[in-house]
Amino acid sequence: MKVMIRRDAAGALSAYVPKKDLEEPIVSMDNPDMWGGVVTLANGWRLELPAMAADTRLPLTVDARRLGE
Structure with a gap:
């Protein structure tokens, strides 16, 4: 699924999923630099991001895979 990753003025990361019209903060990352790892959103979704x-x-905007569906 297409996911837009952005950083707000305060430096917090968030993910926006246009198909679901969903924007949630990223609350945890398995990989410190985020890319090529799994991130967890505030709503509990876990997304696997591509290596970059x-x-x-x-x-x-990246193609991410939702885990645990």
Whole structure:
């Protein structure tokens, strides 16, 4: 699924899923640089993000896979 990852003015990360019109903060990351790991959203969704360089600029739309469906 397409997911837009962005960082707000305070530095907090969030994920927006356009197909569901859902925007949730990212509350935890399995991988410190986020890319190539699993992130957990505030609503409990777990998303597997593709591997990318640690210095990838945000906002960015990626293909993520929802885990635990």
